[in-house]
Amino acid sequence: MPTFNDILILLPEFYLVAAACLLLLLDAFMKPAQRPLLHWISIVVLLVAIYLVVAGQPEQAVTAFGGMFVRDDVAEILKVFALGTTAMVFVYARPYLIDRKLLSGEFYTLMIFAVIGIMLLVSAGNLITVYLGLELLSLSSYALVALNRDAKLPPEAAIKYFVLGALASGMLLYGMSMVYGASGMGGTPSLDLAQLHNVMSYTTAPTLLLFGLIFMIVGIGFKLGAAPFHMWIPDVYQGAPTPVTTFIASGSKLAAFGMAYRLLDAGMGDLSHHWQLMLAVLAVLSLAIGNLVAIVQTNLKRMLAYSTISHMGYLLLGLAAAGPEGYAAAMFYAICYALMGVAAFGVMLALTRAGFECEEIADLKGLNQKSPWMAFLMLLAMFSLAGVPPLFGFWAKVLVLEAAIHANMLWLAIVGIVFAIIGLYYYLYVIKVMYFDKPAEGSTLQVQSDKPLRVVLSLNALSLLVLGLYWGPLLGWCRRAFGL
Amino acid sequence: MFNHLLSLLIWLPVAGAIPVLLAGSARPNLARWLSLLVAVLTFVVSLFLLVQYHPDAGGMQLTESYLWIASWGVHYGLAVDGISVALILMTSFVGILVIAGAWEVIQDKPHQYMAAMLMLEGLLIGVFCATDALLFYALFEAILIPMFILIGIWGGPRRVYATLKFFIYTFFGSVFMLIALLYLYQKAHTFDLATLAALPLTMKEQSWIFFAFLIAFAIKVPMVPVHTWLPDAHVEAPTGGSVVLAAVMLKVGTYGMLRFILPIVPDAGAHYAWLIIVMSLIAIVYIGYVALVQEDMKKLVAYSSVAHMGFVTLGIFIAFLLVRESGNTDMALLGMQGAMVQMISHGFVSGAMFTCIGVMYDRTHTRQIKDYGGVINVMPWFGFFYVLFAMANCGLPGTSGFVGEFMVILASFAANPWIALFAAFTLIIGAAYTLWLVKRVLWGEITNPHVAEMKEINGRETFVLVAFAASVLALGIWPQPLVHLMDSSVSQLVQQLAIHKI
Numbered sequence: 001m002p003t004f005n006d007i008l009i010l011l012p013e014f015y016l017v018a019a020a021c022l023l024l025l026l027d028a029f030m031k032p033a034q035r036p037l038l039h040w041i042s043i044v045v046l047l048v049a050i051y052l053v054v055a056g057q058p059e060q061a062v063t064a065f066g067g068m069f070v071r072d073d074v075a076e077i078l079k080v081f082a083l084g085t086t087a088m089v090f091v092y093a094r095p096y097l098i099d100r101k102l103l104s105g106e107f108y109t110l111m112i113f114a115v116i117g118i119m120l121l122v123s124a125g126n127l128i129t130v131y132l133g134l135e136l137l138s139l140s141s142y143a144l145v146a147l148n149r150d151a152k153l154p155p156e157a158a159i160k161y162f163v164l165g166a167l168a169s170g171m172l173l174y175g176m177s178m179v180y181g182a183s184g185m186g187g188t189p190s191l192d193l194a195q196l197h198n199v200m201s202y203t204t205a206p207t208l209l210l211f212g213l214i215f216m217i218v219g220i221g222f223k224l225g226a227a228p229f230h231m232w233i234p235d236v237y238q239g240a241p242t243p244v245t246t247f248i249a250s251g252s253k254l255a256a257f258g259m260a261y262r263l264l265d266a267g268m269g270d271l272s273h274h275w276q277l278m279l280a281v282l283a284v285l286s287l288a289i290g291n292l293v294a295i296v297q298t299n300l301k302r303m304l305a306y307s308t309i310s311h312m313g314y315l316l317l318g319l320a321a322a323g324p325e326g327y328a329a330a331m332f333y334a335i336c337y338a339l340m341g342v343a344a345f346g347v348m349l350a351l352t353r354a355g356f357e358c359e360e361i362a363d364l365k366g367l368n369q370k371s372p373w374m375a376f377l378m379l380l381a382m383f384s385l386a387g388v389p390p391l392f393g394f395w396a397k398v399l400v401l402e403a404a405i406h407a408n409m410l411w412l413a414i415v416g417i418v419f420a421i422i423g424l425y426y427y428l429y430v431i432k433v434m435y436f437d438k439p440a441e442g443s444t445l446q447v448q449s450d451k452p453l454r455v456v457l458s459l460n461a462l463s464l465l466v467l468g469l470y471w472g473p474l475l476g477w478c479r480r481a482f483g484l
Numbered sequence: 485m486f487n488h489l490l491s492l493l494i495w496l497p498v499a500g501a502i503p504v505l506l507a508g509s510a511r512p513n514l515a516r517w518l519s520l521l522v523a524v525l526t527f528v529v530s531l532f533l534l535v536q537y538h539p540d541a542g543g544m545q546l547t548e549s550y551l552w553i554a555s556w557g558v559h560y561g562l563a564v565d566g567i568s569v570a571l572i573l574m575t576s577f578v579g580i581l582v583i584a585g586a587w588e589v590i591q592d593k594p595h596q597y598m599a600a601m602l603m604l605e606g607l608l609i610g611v612f613c614a615t616d617a618l619l620f621y622a623l624f625e626a627i628l629i630p631m632f633i634l635i636g637i638w639g640g641p642r643r644v645y646a647t648l649k650f651f652i653y654t655f656f657g658s659v660f661m662l663i664a665l666l667y668l669y670q671k672a673h674t675f676d677l678a679t680l681a682a683l684p685l686t687m688k689e690q691s692w693i694f695f696a697f698l699i700a701f702a703i704k705v706p707m708v709p710v711h712t713w714l715p716d717a718h719v720e721a722p723t724g725g726s727v728v729l730a731a732v733m734l735k736v737g738t739y740g741m742l743r744f745i746l747p748i749v750p751d752a753g754a755h756y757a758w759l760i761i762v763m764s765l766i767a768i769v770y771i772g773y774v775a776l777v778q779e780d781m782k783k784l785v786a787y788s789s790v791a792h793m794g795f796v797t798l799g800i801f802i803a804f805l806l807v808r809e810s811g812n813t814d815m816a817l818l819g820m821q822g823a824m825v826q827m828i829s830h831g832f833v834s835g836a837m838f839t840c841i842g843v844m845y846d847r848t849h850t851r852q853i854k855d856y857g858g859v860i861n862v863m864p865w866f867g868f869f870y871v872l873f874a875m876a877n878c879g880l881p882g883t884s885g886f887v888g889e890f891m892v893i894l895a896s897f898a899a900n901p902w903i904a905l906f907a908a909f910t911l912i913i914g915a916a917y918t919l920w921l922v923k924r925v926l927w928g929e930i931t932n933p934h935v936a937e938m939k940e941i942n943g944r945e946t947f948v949l950v951a952f953a954a955s956v957l958a959l960g961i962w963p964q965p966l967v968h969l970m971d972s973s974v975s976q977l978v979q980q981l982a983i984h985k986i
Contacts, residue, residue, distance in 0.1 A: 398662070436637060
């Protein structure tokens with residue numbers, strides 16, 4: 001029986017559900033001329049949600065609904081950044097949506113539902129909650145990808161995403177059922193992650209449990225976009241409207257980290273010596289495929305898609321280290337990647353306007369001549385993605401490498417660093433195009449005049465520099481969340 | 485101010501770059517004057533180092549240390565010894581000259597050029613005073629960003645290739661150093677260089693770490709066979725970029741050796757000293773011959789830089805040989821001192837050579853030797869400076885080039901006469917390529933019409949060349965102050981060489 005306390009613990013989530021429903025109603029009854037107001041209302045909704053998350057932060061980890069839902073520091077940090085980056089996506093998306101006549105209630109409601117999915121996922125204390133959160137996030141994302149349904153690419157991307165996503169969900173569910181079954185052999189069957197933690201010690205079907213684990217890792221790999229489960233990433237990134245891509249590259253990655261952490265550490269922590277190597281293999285494959293294929297891309301969105309795959313490889317280095325140090329490093333990496341991804345796509349959104357999609361790398365030619373400030377912001381994002389000090393991305397890489405070395409996986413760290421050198425090339429290439437090339441003949445590159453977009457994007461990109469110079473507090477939070 | 489002298493030296497040029505950038509392309513002159521002001525201020529502040537640093541006391545002085553990243557115990561730690569002071573002074577001095585040198589030469593976005601230069605200067609000063617390995621590494625890598633932009637925007641025709649090669653090549657080297665540092669962190673739980681220096685390591689660990697450090701620093705120096713990025717980068721870089729690259733950035737490599745290889749892995753360093761010595765000798769002899777056949781002036785000087793830096797690495801590692809095998813500390817000290825003097829001297833000489841080439845290039849837009857001839861007829865004053873720097877480049881007594889090389893050769897003679905013999909080859913080869921260059925460019929009849937149109941150096945150029953000439957001569961005639969400045973630090977380094985860490 002849910003108590004009042006349970007509801008209080010889930011207050012931000014309940015509030016967001018109510019707000020999303022309200023937005024949907026507002027959208028239906030609003031005059032078309034008032035529609036743009038929805039934008040501001042949605043941003044306020046998210047900001048209030050951040051406030052509720054922060055204000056209601058419990059002293060120590062608490063659970064609600066009989067352990068279905070966990071509210072601890074890990075969840076709090078991930079939620080704040082997921083909500084924050086989504087609010088940034090809203091700000092960046094406005095001119096794009098107006099130009100393409102997509103500014104409507106669906107976009108905002110679906111995004112907010114996706115965020116609710118993320119919040120459930122990172123707070124999951126039970127296999128069912130994991131699945132619930134994942135499906136809420138995924139289904140909203142599928143619809144968001146197809147938002148611009150009259151264009152050619154989005155529906156194709158959405159269907160691809162949906163089919164592959166459904167397959168992965170199936171795998172995950174299948175794995176969960178095996179784990180559930182294994183927990184019932186020799187004990188009471190349980191879906192609770194905390195109880196699943198030591199199934200290995202008593203189950204009479206360890207093989208079944210391991211099979212379940214493998215299937216679950218497939219699901220996690222898919223959600224992260226780690227090779228060899230990365231096939232959907234390039235097409236979805238390229239095909240989806242850029243704001244949606246931005247969301248998938250930021251909030252979604254935080255969710256994927258949260259899911260991996262909950263399932264692997266809380267649920268399957270006892271089996272860590274089994275999944276460590278699996279994650280290491282995924283990491284190496286992601287690093288290799290992501291970095292090598294990104295080199296030949298000419299489409300910026302696709303290039304960033306492959307770059308995401310490689311970044312997930314780095315995140316996996318931290319996860320594979322399997323310990324509080326590693327998780328803290330991986331969470332730091334996920335947050336860092338979310339900020340970098342939002343900034344890089346944000347610049348693309350700032351350069352996109354009615355009738356012109358800025359998505360080829362060549363579109364950025366001579367940006368330094370047209371708009372030195374935008375070029376500088378993109379430069380920060382690119383050097384950060386490449387992991388060049390003193391930018392934020394460098395420290396995130398250092399942390400995961402340290403975690404891997406700490407976990408006696410020196411070889412993995414060396415693989416990681418070698419691919420960082422290879423990856424360097426395509427980020428430098430973008431900077432080369434912006435700074436060293438002359439603008440193309442008849443280039444009409446211009447920056448959106450939307451004030452909020454410019455201000456928030458500037459702060460976003462500069463945060464990569466500021467956090468690069470002073471990343472101690474953030475690391476401190478991440479480490480405290482894992483009890484270090 | 486004196487408590488934070490080093491921080492001020494780092495952040496003054498970096499922060500000064502911001503108003504320069506803000507001046508924008510609409511007000512190029514404002515940007516120029518602002519950047520000159522910042523550079524001069526930085527130099528003036530760096531002069532206080534001479535007052536505040538006490539050479540006789542030795543050790544690291546002017547220490548600043550703040551906890552930077554609490555959970556990792558990383559400190560924002562700065563301190564200087566005599567070697568750092570000399571390098572910082574040289575950096576801030578050259579900083580003024582490159583900004584003055586680029587004055588009206590850089591017409592395209594001068595504010596960005598000046599800002600990049602100032603940032604580069606600040607970061608380089610930072611490298612020379614960091615006492616925390618992670619801070620050192622971050623600065624060491626961050627240098628690449630402004631340099632990448634400098635070569636890429638204001639460089640020659642093949643600038644994109646050159647700058648990408650430069651960035652990726654040097655980045656490649658340093659990442660292995662990062663792994664080594666993280667490994668050391670696992671053992672010591674700190675990045676503090678003094679603590680790392682006291683950390684006992686087995687020979688196997690030392691060897692791996694030694695090679696990780698070596699890749700990073702050898703590429704930066706650059707040593708043969710990883711020098712190939714240098715000629716490309718130099719040839720394509722704008723004059724100011726070449727000057728900073730040759731005068732200061734190459735020293736980061738040898739400075740890193742002093743701060744990392746010597747104290748942290750001394751046993752591996754001694755064990756593999758022969759390797760570095762062989763590599764240095766190849767640089768001195770073989771690269772000297774390579775320089776001889778160059779047809780591009782900048783390439784010639786770039787190769788001669790590699791050869792001269794060979795003396796620095798030779799001096800450092802010959803000290804290993806002397807201390808560990810014969811216990812000859814005096815000679816080791818001489819070799820090490822020679823390497824340090826050579827470092828500073830090469831900074832001025834190569835910077836001056838590149839400036840001279842820049843002066844000619846600005847007039848004719850060609851760097852090919854065959855396009856010149858008889859320049860002395862139209863630019864006699866310029867010819868005077870050019871010959872002076874050429875003499876310094878081939879190590880004529882009385883110029884700074886002579887002092888360092890001579891000390892290193894003397895020290896290597898004590899270690900092994902054969903090494904000295906090969907090292908001494910430079911006196912012939914160096915003279916050959918430099919004098920032949922002078923002969924083909926300056927002397928003779930004017931055969932190319934555009935040479936006849938070349939104008940004599942103006943006041944600004946004269947100022948830059950006089951400043952270089954003064955420092956070259958001062959170091960050559962009276963090196964004592966410089967030697968004294970670095971003396972206690974160098975003898976400390978040499979004492980460290982004798983300590984076994986296994």
